[in-house]
Amino acid sequence: MTWIATGRRRALSNILSLIAFLAVTVWATPSGAVRPFVTDDARIVGKGQIETESFVGAELIRGQTPAFTLGTLEAISVTDWLQITAGGIGQEYHDKRFTVLQDLVFQPKILVHRSFGLIPSVTVAPSLLIPTSGNRQLWNSFTMAHISWFLFTPEGSPDPYDNGLAIHLNIGTKSQYDAGLGGRYTSKLYWAGGFEVITFTREIRFLAEAFNGDPFSFQDEFPAVQAGFRWYKTPDVQWDLVWRGSRTGSGEGNKVWDNTIQFGLRVLFEVFR
Numbered sequence: 569m570t571w572i573a574t575g576r577r578r579a580l581s582n583i584l585s586l587i588a589f590l591a592v593t594v595w596a597t598p599s600g601a602v603r604p605f606v607t608d609d610a611r612i613v614g615k616g617q618i619e620t621e622s623f624v625g626a627e628l629i630r631g632q633t634p635a636f637t638l639g640t641l642e643a644i645s646v647t648d649w650l651q652i653t654a655g656g657i658g659q660e661y662h663d664k665r666f667t668v669l670q671d672l673v674f675q676p677k678i679l680v681h682r683s684f685g686l687i688p689s690v691t692v693a694p695s696l697l698i699p700t701s702g703n704r705q706l707w708n709s710f711t712m713a714h715i716s717w718f719l720f721t722p723e724g725s726p727d728p729y730d731n732g733l734a735i736h737l738n739i740g741t742k743s744q745y746d747a748g749l750g751g752r753y754t755s756k757l758y759w760a761g762g763f764e765v766i767t768f769t770r771e772i773r774f775l776a777e778a779f780n781g782d783p784f785s786f787q788d789e790f791p792a793v794q795a796g797f798r799w800y801k802t803p804d805v806q807w808d809l810v811w812r813g814s815r816t817g818s819g820e821g822n823k824v825w826d827n828t829i830q831f832g833l834r835v836l837f838e839v840f841r
Contacts (some may be wrong), residue, residue, distance in 0.1 A: 570840070571718075576719065577648045579617050580635075580786075580820045586775050588780075591830045596697070602711065605762055605777050605794055605810070606760060606762075606782060606783070606794060606836060607632035607736045607737075607738055607760040607761060607777045607779060607781050608689040608691075608712075608736070608738055608760075608763035609714060609736045609834050610665065610679075610688065610689035610690050610714040610715055610716035610733070610736070611687075611689060611691065611714045611729060611826050612643045612645050612649070612650070612651035612677055612679050612691065613643070613644075613651060613779065613836055614645060614764075615645050615646070615647055615648050615841065616641060616646075616839055616840040616841045617645055617837065617838055617839065618643070618800055618836065618838075618839055619642065619643040619644070619645075619651075619834065619835070619836055620640055620641070620642045620643075620645045620834070620835050620837070621623060621640065621641050621731060621832065621833070621834045621835075622638075622639070622640040622641075622766075622832065622834075622835075623637075623638065623639055623640075623705075623830050623831065623832035623833075624636070624637070624638045624832075625637045625638075625738075625828055625829060625831070626750065626828065626830050627826065627827070627828045628825075628826070628827045628828070629826050630824050630825065630831075631824070631825060633662065633663055634662075635660055635661065635662035636660070636662070637658065637659070637660045637661075638659055639656065639658030640656070640658070641653065641655070641673065642654070642655050642656070642658045643675075644710070644808065648679070649678060649679040650676060650677070650678055650679070651676070651677040651679075652674075652675070652676050652677070652748045653673055653674070653675040653676075653695075654673070654674050654675075655671075655672060655673065655678065655733045656672050657675045662685070668700065671697040671698060671699055671700065671708065671769055671784065672697070672698040672700055673695065673696075673698075673784075674695070674696045674698065675693050675694070675695035676693065676694065676698070676784040677691055677692075677693040678692050678693065679690060679691050679841075680692060683725075684718045684719075684728055685717075685718075686717070686719075687704060687789075688715045688716055689713065689715070689716045689717075689718065690713065690715055691713070691714045692708045692711075692712070692713050692714070693711070693712060693714070694711040695709060695783070697784060701730030702754070702840075703748075705746060705747040705748040705840060706744060706745070706746055706747075706786075707744070707745040707746050707747070708742070708743070708745075708784070708785075708786045709742070709743045709744075709745075710740060710741065710742035710743065710758060710784075711740045711741055711743075712738050712740025712741070712758060712773050712783070712785045713738070713739055713740060714733060714737070714738050714740060714824065715736070715737045715738075715739075716735065716736045716776075717733075717735045717736075717751075718731045719731055719732060719734065719735070719797065721734050722770065725740070725803070725807070726803060727803035730800070730803060731764070731768045732765065733763065733764070733765050733766075734763065734764045734765075735761075735762075736761065736762050736763070736777075737759075737760070737762045738759060738760040738761070738779075739758070739760050739788070740759075741755050741756065741757060741758055741760050742755070742756060742758045742781075742783050742786055742787070744754040746797050752834075753774055753785075757777075758779065758780050758781075758783055759779070760777060760778070760780065760783075761777060761778055761779070762775065762776060762777025762779075763776060763777070763780070764773070764798065767797075770800070771799060771800050771801055772797060772798070772800075773775035773797065773800055773801060774795075774796075774797060774798075775794075775795065775796055775797070775798060775800040775808075775810075776793070776794065776795040777794050777795075778790070778791070778792070778793050779792050779793075779794075780792070782814070783815065786819075788814060789815075791813075791815055792812070792813070792814035792815070793812070793813050793814075794810055794811065794812045794813075795810070795811055796808055796809050796810035796811055797809055804831070804836075807831075807832075807833050808830075808831070808832045808833070809829075809830075809831055810825075810829070810830045810831075810832065811827070811828070811829055811830075812827070812828040812829075812830070813825060813826070813828075813836070814826050814828075816835070822831070
């Protein structure tokens with residue numbers, strides 16, 4: 569049993585080391601923040617900026633041991649209207665072992681219209697999820713439009729996305745291609761909606777959303793909800809604490825409530841203009 573205890577200590581040490589590294593990275597480099605939630609917003613980062621979003625989380629499913637995840641996802645804007653997300657690194661610690669998360673992401677995001685006020689901003693994004701482990705015959709994808717209203721920017725704020733209220737809607741499809749069944753392709757409707765609002769202080773924002781399952785998972789369906797708080801310390805630094813609840817299917821087809829707590833941060837790096 570000594571090796572089990574040692575493995576647990578090593579896993580905890582790795583997770584704590586990652587948190588410490590992320591904290592040092594955010595405070596030691598110029599940074600900016602973007603949305604952390606499943607509902608995407610109709611904006612892209614500035615030309616020549618790399619966006620990296622990192623998280624640690626704990627997933628609690630009734631009747632199972634907790635699963636701990638850590639991961640990061642990167643994107644770059646190559647023009648004023650095109651942002652490309654590519655890659656993604658993730659690990660899960662569950663049942664005393666580490667596993668690599670299954671999919672790499674490739675997603676071009678195109679800015680159709682940028683606006684602040686009653687006329688919404690619009691972006692569109694097709695996404696491909698490339699399997700790297702597990703069943704490599706299943707290729708997932710999703711395509712959607714993002715519609716956002718950025719409202720009530722505080723007077724004197726240098727950040728146009730520093731909003732008293734922001735509302736976001738997503739509509740599209742998520743699909744799956746099964747290469748093992750003669751090339752069967754299936755698709756279904758996807759939707760999501762969320763908002764962000766200033767609370768008792770300008771630095772603390774409340775966010776909530778509902779969505780038709782995670783777009784990264786073809787099997788996930790409604791109900792799925794998230795809520796949490798954002799610490800908007802400056803236009804360059806934002807942190808998020810999020811709770812997610814969703815209904816997931818077991819092997820017998822029953823639905824169980826899946827609760828996830830995540831701590832995340834978003835960073836922008838200037839690489840060219």
